[in-house]
Amino acid sequence: MAVTDQTSEVVDAKTKRAQETEMLAQMLRPVRARLWLGRILGGVAGVVSLAPYIALVHLGDVLVRAALDGTAPDEASVYSAIGLVLGGAGLQMLLTFTALLITHFADVELTRTLRTRIVERIAGVRLSWFSATSSGRIRKAVQDDTKTLHNLVAHAPVESAMAIVTPLALLVYAFVIDWRLGLLAFASVPVYLLVQMWTMRGMGEKTAEMDSKLTEVSATAVEFADGIAVIKAFGRTGRAHSRYADAASAFSTFYMGWVGPMLRASAIGEALVSVPVLIVLNVSVGAALVSSTEVSPADVIVTTLIALVLPNTIQVIGRTMWSYQIAGSSAKRLGDLLATPTMGTDSGARPGTLSASGAAAEAPAISFEDVSYSYTGAAQALSGVSLEVPTGTVTALIGPSGSGKSTLAVLAARFMDPDSGRVLVNGRDVRTFGTAELYSRVAFVLQNPQLLRLSLRENIRLARPEAEDAEIWAAAEKAFIAEEIRALPEGLDTVWGEGTRLSGGQEQRIAIARAILADAPILVLDEATAATDPDSEDEIQRALSVLVHGRTVLVIAHRAESVIGADQVVLMRAGRIDTILDHPDEDELRRLMDDHGSAATDHLGEFSAAGTEGHTNDD
Template sequence: MSQQPPPIHQEAEKVHVSGETTKSGETPDVNENNNTTDQAAERAAGKQALKDLLAPVRGKLMCARILAALSGILAIAPYIALVQLGDTLLRAALAGTPVDAERARFIVLVLLSTFMLRLFLYFLALGITHFADLRLGDHIRSQMISRLSRAPLSWFTATNAGRVRKALQDDIAQVHTLIAHQPVEATAAVVTPVALATYAFVVDWRLGLLSIATLPLFALANVWMMRGMGEKTVEMDSKLAVVSSTMIEFVSGISVVKAFGAVGRSHAAYQRAADEFSRFYLAWVTPMLRGSALSDATVSIPILLLVNLAGGATMVHAGWVEPADVLATSLISLVLPAAIQTIGENSWAYQLTGAAALRIMKTLDIPIIARNEGSGTVEGDDSKNQKVIPRDNTVEYRDVSFAYGDGPLAVQNVSVTLPAGTVTALIGPSGSGKSTLATLLARFADPTSGSILLGGVDLRDLDPSTLYQRVAFVLQEPQLLRVSLRDNIALGKPEASEEEIRRAAEHAQILDFIDALPQGMDTIYGEESNLSGGQAQRIAIARALLIDAPVLILDEATAFADPESQADIQEALSTLVAGRTVLVIAHRPESVIGVDQIVVMTQGRITAVGSHEELLDEPHYSRLWRSAQLRITEPESGKGSQAGSKLNTVEEQR
């Protein structure tokens, strides 16, 4: 019945993806004093986060506590009725007279009424806290999803995916206990034993002392076991995060690890983290288990009955108390330890919830891509609902620089114009900043300095809905959701009609394949059908066609497609690029000969801009072109060069 060791099996399940990814085999190596200070600071931050998080429902929780307190006070009513009923029956038996049936019925009626009222108040309090929990959970999830939807892509790149899942799912579930149960249970756990102990002393102070005789030993044992609980809880959560991250690292890369015969080395990092956690946990809970056994013995039913009934019998024999009084206080003594245990369990839940609340508040405080109140062409008469709209589809990069977090600049002082209705190709070696520059146009992040204009309007001045009506993208690896193929195609335009969706699929050269599936458009991707890379890419192209955005970003859309699909994808792309402002990320110069302009990037900077013929004498481009010619002459790269050159066909058809 005493404070139990931390439920590690539950916590491990909750944090199995919560840790930030660490280098293989690394574990925190910090000064012990600094670690203690950090833990104390984190506990204080957790308490403040919990206070801020519960602010919207604080009034409801207080109301529930009051009802729980009234319910706790009413807990003494059955014992009062028991004493009164016992006294009535005993007096009648000793006097040899009939039992006062009217009084007995009244006592029983009072007992039942107060018992039912107590249950009603208790469940009413729980109902209030559960509704408060539902409202707060919905409020938190809505805020979190809204925040995440406006977070820059760079934040997701730098953040462990488990952190997001944990905040959205596990941490909100953890807060559920504190809101839906803790206010009622903790209040009742405090008020009920106080009320019962008080009544035991009212019955007889000597019986009152007997009812709490073993509690000091029980309480002292629990206080001893609870010492350092807050710091240990934070440390446990931290060490579990390390175990989690090394486990994810091992499992995620298992195919590569096995292929290169590095299973032992890769597994060692996880094993070291698990061993360290095991040593910490055993050192923490082993003394607690011994203390738990001793404290449980002091409040075990045999000990409590022995103390109270033996002592009570002595007092009855001495004529100090009545048998009914002894029975009532003995029953009270059995209830008190359980109430104290509830307080301990709620204290443990409070420690865990503080850490969960802090993670939730941090997620709610992530950076977002804000919208400026800029100027430009305005649509609509209502000043409150005015939207700035671009005048055309020209894209301008003006002295744009960008860095991921505190790292070096990935793009440096880039200035280039993409005229409306033209195709611009970005080429350069790996890591030159091509994809970064393209994703800035899709506003996955904002430039560290400089600006990007669409039709003369800074992207930061555009409403997101306006931006994504005008900018679409088809990436190397199409991201499809585990929903129907229809919903995947209509992701950017949910209100699209069936006819529009089918037309987009037809132009993307994928409609015949979809119609041949047993469920057709209702096929769930990833469950009822697994698509090849080329088929998934054509679904992504159909999605872009349906949006009908005038600005298009293509990231080597045929790079990972199978040879059989490349021709279909190229035909779909020829439809997609027609009449649009297109930015193509290319890895092979031979694939972009026919574009309107080629932008050569090296180490985050633009080194040349022009057509293929104009750039043949430019050092960086000519080096890339010579490398491409060497690939073309190699027999094994023939298929690749044919597939790459097909963008010229797209240009001719455009």
Template structure:
């Protein structure tokens, strides 16, 4: 999977683009959350009930305070029964509130787990049906971010925000309403600094939505550059390109750092001023100082002042929770948009009822194919027609970028042609039943997984017996080398030991042998291996190809000299078709042959 990053990914969006993206994010978030919308609504309802119940302890506290103060002034005994009753109400309401709050959080957390599973299943099902070429043109950081980071970002919005955010809104309103019920002057003291704080925060929050979207875009670019750098570190080091590859990542990180500092520096100054207006000492000074004066005037009681002062102290907590919820909403919108975009990735068309081919002959009829779409489309194949006769070897030759690999990938249905048809035994490829039991391939990159060598070989036939796996390894000329490993076939690729390129390629050949597909695609299977490995791989490929319909891709004509049919491809078109003897005088083929001998690689016998 490639990890190229478009320069447009990091381009700062305009104000209009940001607003459009915000609206799209809100719609995407609604779509993503739809499967658990009912549970989240229930969580919010329970949060409202819990928030309203938060008033009851304060009511009980005021009554208990009044009972104690009245008894003290009268010099009489405290009404213990009344105090006990209010204490029971206080404790009961507090416990009930916590229980309801816990149940609400439990519901939303279970909803979050369910939603995460639903999203991952939807993504896996979608990505399992997309065109396989999509994986070579799509940024792997984008997929990783959606499956891991973006689902994690939505977690707070699902598991916490419905309860914490609702509670942070309703509880202060309910408590402030009660503060005004106690005494309107104490209510005003409780919110005395709030208007100034709101003004300061409104100033600091200007453009927050746009900045959040820009920050998320820049972070995505940094993440993609990092994945690109780490994934390709072996290649860039081998060719001395570490500085350039690292610089690309460093530039993205520096751009993000500069953007973030320019945004945050003034924001911190204003928000610091605003937060100082909600500092606990200031709130207590205003409420207790003003309350003491009102008590002195006989307008309120000490219990009233104590209750409203405690209520005022809850305001900073509520505001902080609301701010966090707003931030989470912004980030979750961008994350949901990326998830929805992935879920909308075009998939291979359903071809209807599967059909069984009558033979294993392959026919390309007027096949055209383009990479991309619209004005950016690049024509890769233009009216390609050719026939692969059952049991023969057809070799594709031509300069790099001529369309050879595209022809092969279309036969394996990595994508569908834009025009024309490809048939196997008279059946269009999209309609072939169990296509990958009929079409096998060995590519330049063997693509082994971090599982045991036995499981790597049996990947196409999970139910294969150990004897069948061993037989495939023997035919691929790799059995002895596997058995010499400490754990043999139980060796985990990439963890227990490393394998040479030739060994890995022969394991991939063993996999193809075990599948025993009647049609075989060989795409430069020896291109990246040493001379000794090339010889062993060529022997294994010759055995594998025997009796099959083979499509062979090679840059070196000598590799395919013994092919039954050679197809010369250039510029996405079939230029000539014939045997080596028939094409040797063709100018294009002769040019390739001369270049091959002018820059000889290790001599290898052809696939026969």
């Protein structure tokens, strides 16, 4: 059984590696021409690097000849050798600088393009995707993976080309000097190469497996950090961090089992090409050849220097291969992220029934047609639900916890799509809307206001970035939060979460101001006062009175009394609609809740008091 599992893991790793290679090639395609230009210039720079060695041999011959003759060295020959060294080094630096400049600009362009595409893609995905995807994985793709491509794009093309061309050119030159010195310079390389090849066997599959385990470690670490306050408050630190500890332990075991033997073999290979070994080998044999007057001391010095350069070639190529392995995994994650379905791109969506004029034929604001939905790994949340929310009315969803009321409401805002059935907004399937178009029609205010680490101005005008300050203040006035904002030292420029903290009620009213400014005709309201203190509740109710007036409202109610005065009250139980009441009075609503043992009834606050006066079915 263990052998079968291990074989399966190897096959999966090979498949993943093939996908990573293909994805990396696709991702680098826009900058491929510039990368090849960088490689070519790097290769030319590698050939030019021969100049100092040629000059050194020439200079050695001049100096030795002068010493043997007992005369001064030929000044012109010395200056020409020095000029060749300086000219060759200067040209090599210029070519290398130009090549790296080209590849770095290619890296900047690729990073900018990728991050722009990622932001655009994430902005268009369904909101439920963020719940199903851990923040650690998103952060790794957006931040780390784009950085990982930097070394591969900006450095690897030039450095690998130079690492290959330079030693090959030097080796050819060593054989030109003397074939025996050439063989001597190259003697230790085959052994070192064989050791390196042995240590790097299965590198692609192992790297893919390592990347998967590292991703799990990163994801579990972020999840643990996000919930640390609650974990410590309830004294569950040991159990809560077990997922992270298990992931880290699995990675450690895998990594040590892979790298341990590889490091021991690599150490042996490094010893074979260490500087002392190469110098002793080349100088001792070279000295014998000099003694027999078959080569000059300068020849031995130059070929010894060449011998010291050759092993670095394999090391650079190895690092480049490693960069490709890591970059392949990053490219795969980026590709998967960029392939995430966005709103408005789902197939199979039917727009709805249209009249001859092209408008929805007397369509209600929201329609649920035989909708079913289940969360991953959970029981059915909704089963065959059909409901209409007429335009200009208030429909309240009530029921015990887990009855499906919140799931049904957020389907209208397309936080997720139903497994079967359709959700229509103004007679049109929500899956045919783009993000901007849908949220210009549907706004929502949730129990927990979601503010960003931006200025209060930017938080309020999130749905309308072009809104002027006058419009923002008007929305804040209607949400009864303007006075508190003006009292802050920086007013609208106050950055939420940096130094200044707001109460839950204030944050909720900022969220309401945002919805007022958005001015969407349909509002999904998850009872905004459920998580606030009594002092804040009255102000929030006043702000809601402005927000819901004149709009179609679908409210998720956690207390029966908070929806008295609604046009339609829908009682849900176990993912199905149990009862629908039109314009129920207070007694009828209380009786309904008592019969089904649902929400508490100790707080009175009529929905009509929240501002629905004058808001009827005839609006």
